[in-house]
Amino acid sequence: MAKSLLETGARDEDIYAAKIKLSDELSTYDKVKNNDQIKALVDFLQYLFLIKDHVLEKKYEEYKKERGGAFKMTIDDIRKLHYKEEGREEGREEGEMKKAVEIAKKLLRKGVSIDIVVESTELTMEEVESINKKLFN
Structure with a gap:
């Protein structure tokens, strides 16, 4: 993507869209492990x-x-925030x-x-039947 932008003399609209897409991809890119590499890549995107x-x-x-200043954060910080939000959702x-x-x-x-319990709780039939067996067996 970046190479084609450089070679084609892209319009500002194309550059804007590419910067956003590259930034989003960078935040989930797992091959870069070092914070200095991350900062260098973020600076590269900003100024290239x-x-x-x-x-x-x-x-x-x-x-x-x-994005909450994610571009100033390291990838590890972004990942931690992402996993924290996932954890909250799971909780x-x-x-x-x-x-x-x-x-x-x-x-x-x-x-x-059981049918009414399934409808009322949005549990599956199997889940409600399992609860019922535990209660009455």
């Missing part, structure tokens, strides 16, 4: 593809700000699942049919 159009350059700066999902299981148990103890 200069955008002459002030409006687009400002838009790119806003993009960087929206949220786990909490929702525990809550659904508790509700299912209460409903089953009150004699509510």
